[in-house]
Amino acid sequence: MSVQNLNSYDPFxxxxxxxxxxxxxxxxxxYIHIRIQQRNGRKTLTTLQGLPKQYDSKKLLKAFKKEFACxxxxxxxxxxxxxxxxxxxxxxxISTFLTDNGIxxxxxxxxxx
Amino acid sequence: MASEEPLFDPSLKKRKKKIVAxxxxxxxxxxxxxxxxxxxxxxTTISGEKVDLGPVTAHERMKAELGDDxxxxxxxxxxxxxxxMFGDLKKKKKKKxxxxxxxxxxGTSTPAPESSTSAPAPSAAxxxxxxxxDLKKKKKxxxxxxxxxxxxxxxxxxxxxxKDESAPAGEEEGEAPDGSHLDQxxxxxxxxxxxxxxxxxxxxxxxxxxxxxxxxxxxxYQELLTRFYASLHAANPALLSSSSQxxxxxxxxxxxxxxNKKSIFANVGDICKRMHRQPEHVIQFLFSEMGTxxxxxxxGRLVIKGRFQQKQVExxxxxYIVEYVSCKTCKSPDTLLTKExxxxxxxxxxxxxxxxVNPIKSGFQAQVGKRSKNKTG
Numbered sequence: 395m396s397v398q399n400l401n402s403y404d405p406f407x408x409x410x411x412x413x414x415x416x417x418x419x420x421x422x423x424x425y426i427h428i429r430i431q432q433r434n435g436r437k438t439l440t441t442l443q444g445l446p447k448q449y450d451s452k453k454l455l456k457a458f459k460k461e462f463a464c465x466x467x468x469x470x471x472x473x474x475x476x477x478x479x480x481x482x483x484x485x486x487x488i489s490t491f492l493t494d495n496g497i498x499x500x501x502x503x504x505x506x507x
Numbered sequence: 508m509a510s511e512e513p514l515f516d517p518s519l520k521k522r523k524k525k526i527v528a529x530x531x532x533x534x535x536x537x538x539x540x541x542x543x544x545x546x547x548x549x550x551t552t553i554s555g556e557k558v559d560l561g562p563v564t565a566h567e568r569m570k571a572e573l574g575d576d577x578x579x580x581x582x583x584x585x586x587x588x589x590x591x592m593f594g595d596l597k598k599k600k601k602k603k604x605x606x607x608x609x610x611x612x613x614g615t616s617t618p619a620p621e622s623s624t625s626a627p628a629p630s631a632a633x634x635x636x637x638x639x640x641d642l643k644k645k646k647k648x649x650x651x652x653x654x655x656x657x658x659x660x661x662x663x664x665x666x667x668x669x670k671d672e673s674a675p676a677g678e679e680e681g682e683a684p685d686g687s688h689l690d691q692x693x694x695x696x697x698x699x700x701x702x703x704x705x706x707x708x709x710x711x712x713x714x715x716x717x718x719x720x721x722x723x724x725x726x727x728y729q730e731l732l733t734r735f736y737a738s739l740h741a742a743n744p745a746l747l748s749s750s751s752q753x754x755x756x757x758x759x760x761x762x763x764x765x766x767n768k769k770s771i772f773a774n775v776g777d778i779c780k781r782m783h784r785q786p787e788h789v790i791q792f793l794f795s796e797m798g799t800x801x802x803x804x805x806x807g808r809l810v811i812k813g814r815f816q817q818k819q820v821e822x823x824x825x826x827y828i829v830e831y832v833s834c835k836t837c838k839s840p841d842t843l844l845t846k847e848x849x850x851x852x853x854x855x856x857x858x859x860x861x862x863x864v865n866p867i868k869s870g871f872q873a874q875v876g877k878r879s880k881n882k883t884g
Contacts, residue, residue: 427870431798432813434876443871474871505796505870507819 426492428485430506440485441469442478446497451476462487757781760824762817765810769801772809772820782832784844788867789827795869796823836860 424444431439445451451468455478459466466480480488485504493499758781761773772793779786790809794800797819801811831853833840839857844864846852854861 429798429870431873431875439873439875441871441873469871469873471871477871477873479873505798507797507815507822 424501425503426497426501428488428502428504428506430483430485437481438483440480440483440488442480442488443474445476445478451478454478458484458488458491461491757824757828760817760820762815762820764814768812768814770811770813770815770820771804772811772815775803775809776807778824782828782840783842784832788831788844789824791867792827792831793820793823795867796826798869798872831864834858834860835862 426445427441427443429441429443431441433439445454455466455468458464458478458480462480462482462484464481464484466478469477469479471477485506489499489502489504492502757778758774760775760778763771763773765771775789776786779789782789786803790801790803793809793811797811797813797815799811799813801809804810828840831844831851832842834842834853834855834857837855837858837860839855841856843854843856844851845854849866851864851866852861853864
């Protein structure tokens with residue numbers, strides 16, 4: 395017979411730094427960031443960063459390109475990892491596309507003006 | 508390419524979709540479930556049409572309820588007038604008189620149906636051996652009376668519409684012709700529009716003018732309650748929640764174009780002062796959100812690389828306010844941002860809540876322009 399209360403459990407055991415898991419507090423690393431960048435003239439670039447690992451960004455890029463009728467590329471960044479880069483302002487389209495395909499809306503962050 | 512025209516305006520494309528309700532939250536994760544619902548709801552749709560959401564405060568509601576009793580009296584008088592003038596036309600008129608609330612059908616509130624219904628007047632009235640010319644005059648005057656409300660309302664509506672179009676940072680941002688959805692959502696998240704001009708809609712407080720005061724009949728609970736609220740609000744107008752709340756206003760950003768590729772944000776210092784934030788913090792946020800760089804010039808103005816319009820910068824500022832200025836608990840803009848151990852904390856002056864805020868992180872910056880220009884090695 396075991397009494398649960400009597401189980402030896404040290405409440406003060408070192409749990410490690412509570413903030414240690416994530417590199418910085420309030421990290422936005424789990425967000426999918428959709429950003430826009432100005433180019434020359436009225437041209438823009440849309441970047442999609444922070445795509446979860448389970449999605450194949452190559453296939454996604456292909457779908458984006460077909461769906462939005464724009465060109466795009468996959469950029470490997472040292473810090474940010476793989477970033478999908480599309481021509482034109484595709485922010486709203488990307489976010490609707492992702493939410494339609496089962497990505498939680500709250501994980502998508504649209505930046506820009 | 509005409510450089511005078513706003514060459515870069517991504518929201519232009521969205522104009523087509525303006526009518527479609529955009530259920531998507533473009534800010535996504537910004538939608539904090541702990542944020543209480545905004546206490547003021549826009550009474551206008553995106554397309555600028557007014558929507559009658561009903562009375563807002565308890566006081567107003569009661570006013571409206573009582574008003575229903577009070578208004579028909581006036582109407583009746585008018586109706587009696589009309590009855591005298593157009594005998595059997597009365598029924599038609601009555602039908603039209605009743606809806607006093609033209610609020611939600613601004614599109615249909617044209618005086619056209621008026622004339623169509625009053626057209627058969629002569630034929631109906633002639634048997635009463637009235638002088639025809641006389642009747643015409645009368646009819647005209649009465650018609651004017653009937654259509655007065657409509658015309659006034661229309662005029663007002665048009666006025667407000669044009670005003671909104673001319674003033675980009677107008678009071679209701681949602682009415683801006685190509686107001687992007689970002690705009691709309693930010694506003695609702697914030698609960699109120701910080702860029703709005705403080706317009707305290709005067710709520711007519713008429714304490715002690717109720718008709719039933721003189722009569723010796725039993726007063727109803729509703730009447731007493733109205734009276735209570737009326738005197739309460741007369742005594743301390745600060746209690747009138749939505750209308751006379753001290754509004755948080757910020758001057759709209761002043762954007763100029765410097766040359767072809769740079770924009771100048773002139774009153775950045777003033778805006779930072781109003782938000783009680785370090786200009787560096789605000790500027791950092793602006794740059795990371797807009798994906799550009801820039802510098803502060805000698806006069807304290809911010810030179811931003813790229814072409815930006817006032818509306819776009821305003822959008823970004825709005826988001827800044829949502830994230831770093833307004834208290835998430837009580838919506839108060841009286842907050843202080845302090846840095847402790849590399850973490851920014853926002854402490855609310857009004858309710859005392861304290862929370863950490865996300866650090867500003869600029870994301871991936873794509874290669875734009877010549878590669879030879881920014882060779883870092």
